[in-house]
Amino acid sequence: MIRNPIPWPDGARCAVAFTFDMDGESLMHVGHPETISDRIVGTSDLRYGPEVAMPRLIDLFAKYDMKQTFFIPGWCVKNYPDTIEEVLAGGHEIAHHGWLHGRLREMSDDQEAEDIARGVEAIVAATGEKPRGFRAPGYSMSHRTLGLLQDHGVGYEASLFGDDIPYLIENDRGSLVELPSHMPMDDWTQFVSFSDFGVRQPIKAPSEGYKVHVEEFDAMWEHGGLWCSVWHPFVSGRIARAMQIERLIQHMNDKGGVWFARMDEIAAHVNGLVERGEWQPRRHQIPFWTHADT
Secondary structure: OOOOOOOOHHHOOEEEEEEEEOOOOHHHHHHOOOOHHHOHHHHHHHHHHHHHHHHHHHHHHHHOOOOOEEEEOHHHHHHOHHHHHHHHHOOOEEEEOOOOOOOHHHOOHHHHHHHHHHHHHHHHHHHOOOOOEEOOHHHOOOOOHHHHHHHOOOOEEOOOOOOOOOEEEEEOOEEEEEOOOOHHHEOHHHHOOEHHHOEOOOOOOHHHHHHHHHHHHHHHHHHOOEEEEEEOHHHHOOHHHHHHHHHHHHHHHHHOOEEEOOHHHHHHHHHHHHHOOOOOOOEEEOOOOOOOOO
16 A cells, blocks of 8 residues: 555564653643643643653653653753653653744744754753754644754654655755654544643543554554654553553564664664665655645
8 A cells, every 4th residue: 555665674564653742831831821820730731741651651661672752842851851861861862842832833934943943952952962853843834944954953854744654855955854643643632632722522541542553553564654653741641541552562562573763763764775775755845835726
């Protein structure tokens, strides 16, 4: 079903990336800046992510010797130094997720440039390195974003849904690797319902969320795709859902032939294949200019 399958390392059937967006209470700061002091319940829910869920998830990945990627707003990098230290000690990647989870496409040119620059600065201060990857908060990539990421030397992007395998997004300055996912792979669509977050929907049982992810994985395993999930620690770091994540890891290990990797490792693999002429990905010019006939 994939016409141009990518060769994965060591003959793996598919690549797997458990990615986490550790937003902390940045969501509350950007969503309710004037009333956050009275949003105590929602803030406590969000703080559960970096303070309780993250240590649990780091322990879980250590149990299975897995290194994964955490997309973290610069504000959270700055305000949760102990959590950041644990992430780095576990061998995980910290990638860029904006400064305060603001929606980029709603910003002016100067605002987005400052937002991305502040996020880069926070990660450099905490890790000593520029971030290699980026996911736009709320998938809110703008027509400016690619160029701004190029300005800061970011090597891959992870906000788009345009394929089942990695591809390239490009402008007249060059290209970045795009590591795509899609909305059913985001735990927000399955488990989040709270007025402070502007979401009201039925909440699925953890086992139903597992079923979504395992069926998506089985398809990628069968056809050689990239299985890239998007989780939020305050959502899926809760015990019952974390148990289902472990169940999912066990299922993947039982199937075998899985390359568990950080996102920067996957991007480096893609770039290596392209540079050696061993595989050619699809290319998307960004932004898309689609005009209706009149």
